[in-house]
Each structure stands twice: as structure tokens, then as C-alpha cells.
Amino acid sequence: MKKRVTLTFPRRAIQVPVTYRLAKDFNVAANIIRAQVAPNQVGTLVVELSGDIDQLDAAVDWMRSQNINVSSAMAEITIDRELCVDCGLCTGVCPTEALTLNSATFELAFTRSRCIVCEQCIPTCPTQAISTNL
Template identity: 60%
Template sequence: MKRRLILHFPREAVHQPITYRLAVDFDIAAKILKAQIAPNQSGTMVVELSGDIDELAAAETWLESQGLSLNRAPAQISIDAQLCVDCGLCSSVCPSGALALHQPVWQLQFDAQRCLVCEQCIPSCPLDAIALVLAPPVKATP
């Protein structure tokens, strides 16, 4: 099973070997999609965790016990077709190839299945046509 999380590191947790501990203690593979962490400062990291569902739950509990806050809200990239002029700047920074210009019409194509939600495309758009949309929380059924 895979789960995408946004980890928020407090200053005290920045030097901890988080991904190493996830691999060794929980048999969880951590794919870092985006990280902004500076020594002796707080930071944020977007990770995709892969592993057994029970181990993922235990790993999340451990991460929180280490002082990290987790954002489990699923998000997706949204492109406003009314604002987009198909310039292709976003496709040049997309690491997964989810954004691409296709010939012969040179129109922007977005493949949501390939999207990592790394958010690198958002600041690259000169017209602010790309946004991060958080999905509403799923309500539990009784």
C-alpha cells in the first residue's frame, strides 16, 4: 500500500534519520517527492510511503511521537483551462511527466495518474492557472 504524507519537522527533529528509521524499523520505503529542510530550522517534506498497511500505521504513530506533524489530507493539482495559454513552462519542471505539450497542436495535457503532487508546477505558471486542491475529508460511515 502507498500513502502520501506531508511531514512538518520542528527544529529539534531536523537532524533525525527519519527515512532510515522507517526502512529499518518498519520496513517502509520512503520516496521523497519534495523537501525544504535547513539545518537548525524547521522544514517540510512530501513523501510517498510504501509498505504493509499495519506497518504504515505504526510508522505514522512513530513519526508523530518524534515530534513531526503529519498532513494526511489528499491533494491534487488542478489546472484552470480558462487561464492556461499552453505555454508549457510547467511541463519543463514536472519530474513525473504528468504535464506535457503534445504535437502537432501544442496543447498542454495533464495526466493526473502520473502526478506526484510535488507542487513544482505551481510557481512556474506565469498566469497562476495551476493550483493545489485539497480533497474534502472522507466521513466515516457508522
């Protein structure tokens, strides 16, 4: 089973080797989608956890016992076609090629199944046509 979650670390828990402990103690793989972690600051990690449902639940319980806030990451990228001018700037920063320009029409194409919601495209869009939808 897979579960996408957002982990928010308090300052004192930033040194906890979370992904190592998830793999070693719970047999849960953690695919890091986005990370914003720095010493002596609150950290945020968006991860996709993979493993047995019971192991995932145990891993989430352990993270919460470490004072790590665990919440479901259900955000999706949305594109406002009214605002989009098909400039293609977002395609240059998309790490999974979920955003591409159609070579025949030069219109922006979005493949939702490839999107990891890294949000790199949002600040790149000059018309603010790209956002997240919770």
C-alpha cells in the same frame, strides 16, 4: 499499501534519520516527493510511504512520538483551462512528464496519474492557471 503524507519537523527533530528508521525499523519505504529541510528551521517533507498497513500505522505512531507532525497529503494539481494559454513553460519543470504539450494541437495535456504533486509547475505558470486543490 501506499499512503502520501506531509511530515513537519520541529527545529530540534530535524536531525532524526527518519527515512532510515522507517526502512530499518518498520520495513516501510519512503519515496521523497518534496523536501524543504534546513538546520535550525522547521522542515517539511512530502513522502509516499509503502508497506504493510500495520507497519505503516506503527511508523506513523513512531514519527508522532518524535514530535513530527504527520498529516495526509491529499492535494492535487488543477489547471484552470480558462487561464491556461498553452505556453508549455510548466512542461520544462515537470520531473515526471505529467505535463506535456500535444504535438499535433500544441495544447497542454495533463496526465494526473503521473503527477507527484511536487508543485514545481505552480510558480512557473505565467498566468497562474496551475494550483493545488485540497
